[in-house]
Amino acid sequence: MPTNINFKKSLGFVKGSSIIRSTPGVDPDAQAFITAAGITNATEKGALDVLVKGLKTDLIWTKMLAVYPFVGGTATTCKYNLKNPADTNAAFRLFFSGGWTFSNNGIQPNGINTYANTFLIPLTHWGVNNGSVSAYSRLNNSESLSVIFGTKGPSFINAVYPVIDTTFSYVFLNGNTSTTLPVPPTTTALNFIASRINPNELILALNGATAPYVNAPIDVSPVSIYFSARNNNGVDDLHSFRQLAFGHIGTGLTQAECTLLYNRIHTFQTTLGRANP
Amino acid sequence: MRKVGIITEQQKNLLKNQQFMVDVYFNPIQDLNGNWVISKEEIVQITNANFNSFKTLPLVNHQPKVDEVYTPPVEQGRAPFIIKNPKLTSTYICANPSNGVNIIDMEWGGIPRPTITYKWFQLHPYGSDFNDIEIGQYTNYLQLDYGMMETYLYCEITATNSAGVVAIRTEDIYAYDCA
Numbered sequence: 001m002p003t004n005i006n007f008k009k010s011l012g013f014v015k016g017s018s019i020i021r022s023t024p025g026v027d028p029d030a031q032a033f034i035t036a037a038g039i040t041n042a043t044e045k046g047a048l049d050v051l052v053k054g055l056k057t058d059l060i061w062t063k064m065l066a067v068y069p070f071v072g073g074t075a076t077t078c079k080y081n082l083k084n085p086a087d088t089n090a091a092f093r094l095f096f097s098g099g100w101t102f103s104n105n106g107i108q109p110n111g112i113n114t115y116a117n118t119f120l121i122p123l124t125h126w127g128v129n130n131g132s133v134s135a136y137s138r139l140n141n142s143e144s145l146s147v148i149f150g151t152k153g154p155s156f157i158n159a160v161y162p163v164i165d166t167t168f169s170y171v172f173l174n175g176n177t178s179t180t181l182p183v184p185p186t187t188t189a190l191n192f193i194a195s196r197i198n199p200n201e202l203i204l205a206l207n208g209a210t211a212p213y214v215n216a217p218i219d220v221s222p223v224s225i226y227f228s229a230r231n232n233n234g235v236d237d238l239h240s241f242r243q244l245a246f247g248h249i250g251t252g253l254t255q256a257e258c259t260l261l262y263n264r265i266h267t268f269q270t271t272l273g274r275a276n277p
Numbered sequence: 278m279r280k281v282g283i284i285t286e287q288q289k290n291l292l293k294n295q296q297f298m299v300d301v302y303f304n305p306i307q308d309l310n311g312n313w314v315i316s317k318e319e320i321v322q323i324t325n326a327n328f329n330s331f332k333t334l335p336l337v338n339h340q341p342k343v344d345e346v347y348t349p350p351v352e353q354g355r356a357p358f359i360i361k362n363p364k365l366t367s368t369y370i371c372a373n374p375s376n377g378v379n380i381i382d383m384e385w386g387g388i389p390r391p392t393i394t395y396k397w398f399q400l401h402p403y404g405s406d407f408n409d410i411e412i413g414q415y416t417n418y419l420q421l422d423y424g425m426m427e428t429y430l431y432c433e434i435t436a437t438n439s440a441g442v443v444a445i446r447t448e449d450i451y452a453y454d455c456a
């Protein structure tokens with residue numbers, strides 16, 4: 001039966017128009033990142049598309065403030081925030097400082113003077129009971145007292161950082177009381193997620209094993225979060241040499257959401273051939 | 278040993294936050310002896326022609342400054358929690374002494390690491406109004422015998438650490454008569 005609707009006109013498919021085209025079916029947020037970062041590799045493009053769609057399906061995309069997929073193999077491709085791929089500090093585009101090296105496996109700090117400033121300040125974007133942060137570290141498990149992300153103000157009351165060690169690991173998230181972590185793996189990659197969604201409870205996930213811990217928050221850091229080092233009230237220290245292949249900062253995630261995020265990250269790394277295992 | 282190049286304070290002021298390659302910036306730091314240094318990775322990757330003179334900086338072993346002392350962490354215990362539920366190698370088995378059932382694939386979390394104990398029971402034949410019968414086996418392996426014919430069996434698994442005690446129960450196993 002005729003509908004009397006002019007589909008060509010109503011959908012805007014006008015010959016010769018300058019409508020911005022994206023690859024059919026690719027998520028527009030993934031496409032925006034691919035365009036901004038100049039990603040050309042088909043596998044990476046596909047993995048990014050699947051990642052964004054998956055995070056949206058899991059309803060955690062809106063809880064992400066910054067997502068760093070670390071693809072493309074250069075500082076320029078790795079600096080962009082998947083959530084907002086603008087080349088500005090306000091968009092949480094990374095600022096790489098020190099002797100970094102870049103490859104298709106991610107970003108490699110040197111453990112001497114490297115850090116990546118996110119410009120994302122917990123005091124501005126988190127609540128004392130509402131924040132999450134994670135990193136996927138491929139290598140190097142031999143590092144002791146590894147700080148793969150971190151921030152703290154003038155005192156420890158708003159500290160946010162894990163100290164990952166082969167024998168004894170602990171984490172701070174919005175407070176000066178640490179929580180001991182299960183012993184991390186020594187021969188595989190390490191994905192660590194820390195989240196807070198309510199008072200007195202910290203949710204931690206090591207390679208998908210997620211659990212709540214009793215831990216009360218105190219304050220929120222007034223300085224930005226760094227990856228691969230701690231922002232110690234404006235000075236980088238505790239530099240790590242673990243290679244990173246993913247990072248995120250967001251609002252608080254539930255225990256179930258931490259598991260969903262881990263699964264998406266792991267699928268992403270597997271697709272790129274850089275999961276370990 | 279990681280390598281660095283020593284620079285002067287004046288050079289430090291010149292290099293700080295300047296791009297040495299696209300989208301990556303110098304970050305001079307002080308070493309243990311108070312010398313300003315930049316890393317080998319910065320030196321060998323310089324593509325900004327303004328800093329070509331630093332490409333020939335001699336490399337020396339890095340002597341890192343000790344960063345701020347960590348605040349001693351306060352340990353907080355966590356009661357045992359199940360990560361992977363136990364599985365049984367069989368839930369329907371002939372009650373013959375040559376047979377047995379193992380508990381497999383079980384994983385617990387908790388701080389400190391919990392200790393696990395096992396206690397096997399037979400469901401009371403007269404129903405739930407009666408206490409189940411402890412059969413005197415205390416490992417993750419159940420040895421069948423003819424006396425278990427046509428009964429249901431299960432294991433009570435208890436995880437204990439200083440933060441708490443948690444007990445769970447496996448599925449039931451039916452031991453059938455195959456005499």
